[in-house]
Structures are given as structure tokens and as C-alpha cells.
Amino acid sequence: MRNILARGVAAGAVALLALTACSTRSDDTSAGASGSAAPAKGFAADSLIGVALPAKTSQNWVLAGDLFTNGLKEAGFKSDVQYAGSSTTVADQQAQISAMVTKGAKVIVVGATDAAQLSTQVEAAKAAGATVIAYDRLIKNTQGVDYYVAYDNFKVGELQGQALLDGMKAKKDKGPYNIELFSGSSDDNNSAVFFDGAMSVLKPQIDSGDVKVGSGQTAIKQTATDGWKAENAQRRMDSLITSTYTSKTLDGVLSPNDTLARAIITSVKGAGKPIPVVTGQDSEPESVKSIVAGEQYSTINKDTRNLVKQTIQMVKDLQAGKTPEVNDTKSYDNGVKVVPSFLLPPLIVTKANVVEAYANDPDLAPLTK
Ligand code: BGC
Numbered sequence: 001m002r003n004i005l006a007r008g009v010a011a012g013a014v015a016l017l018a019l020t021a022c023s024t025r026s027d028d029t030s031a032g033a034s035g036s037a038a039p040a041k042g043f044a045a046d047s048l049i050g051v052a053l054p055a056k057t058s059q060n061w062v063l064a065g066d067l068f069t070n071g072l073k074e075a076g077f078k079s080d081v082q083y084a085g086s087s088t089t090v091a092d093q094q095a096q097i098s099a100m101v102t103k104g105a106k107v108i109v110v111g112a113t114d115a116a117q118l119s120t121q122v123e124a125a126k127a128a129g130a131t132v133i134a135y136d137r138l139i140k141n142t143q144g145v146d147y148y149v150a151y152d153n154f155k156v157g158e159l160q161g162q163a164l165l166d167g168m169k170a171k172k173d174k175g176p177y178n179i180e181l182f183s184g185s186s187d188d189n190n191s192a193v194f195f196d197g198a199m200s201v202l203k204p205q206i207d208s209g210d211v212k213v214g215s216g217q218t219a220i221k222q223t224a225t226d227g228w229k230a231e232n233a234q235r236r237m238d239s240l241i242t243s244t245y246t247s248k249t250l251d252g253v254l255s256p257n258d259t260l261a262r263a264i265i266t267s268v269k270g271a272g273k274p275i276p277v278v279t280g281q282d283s284e285p286e287s288v289k290s291i292v293a294g295e296q297y298s299t300i301n302k303d304t305r306n307l308v309k310q311t312i313q314m315v316k317d318l319q320a321g322k323t324p325e326v327n328d329t330k331s332y333d334n335g336v337k338v339v340p341s342f343l344l345p346p347l348i349v350t351k352a353n354v355v356e357a358y359a360n361d362p363d364l365a366p367l368t369k
Contacts, residue, residue, distance in 0.1 A: 047077060047078065047319065049080075050079075050100030050101075051081040056086075061083070067305060067308040068311075077319075093118070094120070106131070110133070110139060112139050122145055123142060131318050133149060137150070138339065140189055148340070148342070149342045153193040153197065154196065161197065161254065164198075164202070164279050167297040175205075180214060180250065181198075194281075214240075233255070255279050261280035277297040282299065282300065283303075294351065300349065329341070
């Protein structure tokens with residue numbers, strides 16, 4: 001796990017950068033102009049803020065919990081930071097949110113474990129006068145979510161798709177290239193957004209025949225990784241190698257995050273095959289080391305410090321009775337409403353820019369030297 005205290009030092013400067021950087025697709029630059037957000041009322045400066053996070057399926061969640069605990073305390077709030085357990089995730093998170101409502105939390109920040117299973121709880125939160133902020137993952141099919149704070153997930157997918165093409169081209173000048181596609185857990189709203197972003201780049205190449213999905217498994221359902229679990233990705237890669245790549249070369253694998261990327265690489269190595277170009281996300285230390293060593297091809301830098309900082313800024317604005325700033329009021333339709341969002345820009349990291357990408361990160365910078 002990364003050292004939280006050390007990471008705090010550069011956070012201010014980095015956050016400022018992120019805030020001034022524009023988000024990509026459907027920006028609404030009229031920040032704070034959203035009319036659909038909850039009316040701001042303000043509340044006591046030492047109020048309770050609830051933070052309900054999913055299971056620790058990747059290190060960004062571990063980091064987020066510590067940053068919320070410290071950051072909310074620093075801002076003068078009381079906090080209740082909870083994680084869902086790894087097997088009873090949905091029921092855990094539902095109970096945790098309900099308990100936060102009972103305790104009178106003024107804002108409840110939710111990293112949803114299952115995007116579609118929280119409407120009852122967040123609607124109860126709203127009815128009790130709390131504001132609900134979806135953190136990193138959108139909550140679907142409910143009016144009960146007021147704001148969304150995340151890195152631009154579609155852009156993450158686009159960057160992954162482009163990195164996959166660039167990495168394969170650098171190794172072999174001409175196609176056709178054989179690839180396989182992996183996506184995240186289907187209960188996480190982000191999984192489809194990452195996948196759609198990547199496919200927006202890959203599909204034209206697949207259609208032209210320059211890129212071939214060897215197994216033919218291109219539907220998101222076929223590519224999903226239940227619970228974002230490494231063992232599920234490794235098992236699927238094992239079977240893809242057996243079914244499709246005993247004689248054919250595998251040139252690239254679209255992996256939605258670092259945990260799964262390393263599982264895919266483990267599978268390929270176990271089968272005695274050369275490592276293909278494998279994408280990732282999250283800048284997990286083991287993957288940063290793997291990129292430096294020339295194994296994993298890419299990751300995405302979505303600095304958790306900035307995301308938590310942005311969320312706490314929203315909490316502070318709500319406390320002061322101000323309408324929190326948003327920069328996107330078009331992209332995130334949760335099925336019943338477009339949720340006003342603050343989107344941060346993700347960065348692609350490969351061996352070519354790994355040193356500069358983490359120069360301001362006291363935990364990752366030493367791994368790049
Ligand atoms: C996050 C990713 C993370 C994944 C698994 C997603 O919702 O956006 O950063 O890799 O969850 O934990």
C-alpha cells in the first residue's frame with residue numbers, strides 16, 4: 001500500500017493542475033450551472049459525513065479509504081468510512097448506507113459495489129435530507145444520487161484502446177494483429193464505459209480486418225471479469241490460450257485494470273508464451289514495476305489523491321450552502337436522470353513516460369528509477 005502521509009505533500013499542487021485541466025468529451029464548461037442538482041442548504045461544520053466504499057478490489061480503494069478518513073478529519077468533519085466485504089458486498093453496502101442515514105450523515109459518498117442495487121438506500125438518504133455523491137462509480141436507476149465525481153471513464157477506455165494499437169505497432173509494423181478483450185465486473189457501471197471507450201478505438205480496426213479477436217469473443221458479456229477478481233481473468237486467459245493460441249501468436253490483450261493485467265501476464269507466462277501487449281489502469285506499484293521491466297505495456301494514472309480531494313471540496317461546498325462545481329452535465333445518464341458530474345482527466349502511462357508521469361508521486365517515483 002502507498003504511504004498516505006507522504007502522498008499528501010504534493011497533493012495540493014497536483015489537484016490544482018487537475019482542476020484547471022479540461023475534461024474531454026461532452027464538457028459543459030459552465031461550471032456550477034447545473035439546475036438539476038440538489039438545492040444547497042448548508043449544515044453544521046462538524047457534521048457526520050458517510051463514505052461507503054466497495055470491496056478492496058484494487059489498491060485505489062484502499063488508498064481512498066485512508067484519504068477520506070484523514071481529509072474529512074482535517075476539514076473538521078466527523079467521518080464514518082466503511083468498506084463492503086468481499087463476499088456479501090451488496091448487502092454489506094446497503095446496510096452501511098442505511099446506518100449512515102440513521103446516524104444523521106449530511107453527505108453520503110458512495111463507491112458503489114453494485115450500481116443497480118442501491119436505489120432504496122440512497123433514496124432514504126435523500127428523504128432524510130442527506131446529499132448523495134457517487135464516487136468513481138455511478139449509481140444507476142435512481143433520482144437519489146445528486147452528484148458524480150470520477151476520472152473520465154470513457155477517456156480511460158479510449159486511452160487503453162489506443163495504447164493497445166500503439167504497443168502492437170511498435171513491436172510489429174504490420175497487422176493483422178491477434179488480440180483478446182477483457183472487461184471488468186458487470187455490476188460496476190464503469191466496466192461498460194471503459195469497454196465502450198476502448199471499442200470506439202478498436203472497432204474500426206477490427207472491422208477493417210487489421211485487428212482480429214482470435215476467440216471471436218467481442219460481446220462485453222463474454223469478456224466480463226466477475227467481481228474484478230484476478231483469478232477469474234487468469235482462468236479465462238488460460239482457457240483462451242488452450243482454445244485459440246496453441247499455434248497462433250497473441251499480439252495484444254485489452255485489460256481494464258492493473259490487477260487483471262498482471263493475472264493475464266501470469267497466465268501467458270505459465271503457458272510458456274511470449275508476453276503480448278497488455279493494457280491496464282490504476283498505477284498499482286506492481287504494475288508500474290512491470291512497465292519499467294518491459295512486461296505490462298501501459299497503465300492509467302488516475303491519482304486517487306485528486307479524486308478524494310475533489311470529493312471533499314464538494315462536501316465543503318455543501319456544508320457552506322454553496323452549489324458544488326461540476327464540469328459535465330451530459331455524459332452520465334443513470335437511467336432516470338443525468339447526474340451532474342465533475343470529471344478529472346486520466347493520463348496514459350507507458351515505459352516512454354513513466355518517469356515524468358510519477359515525478360510528483362513520492363511512492364511511485366522511486367519505482368521508476
Ligand atoms: C475503478 C477502477 C478499478 C476497478 C476495480 C473501477 O470502478 O474505476 O479504477 O480498477 O473499479 O476495483
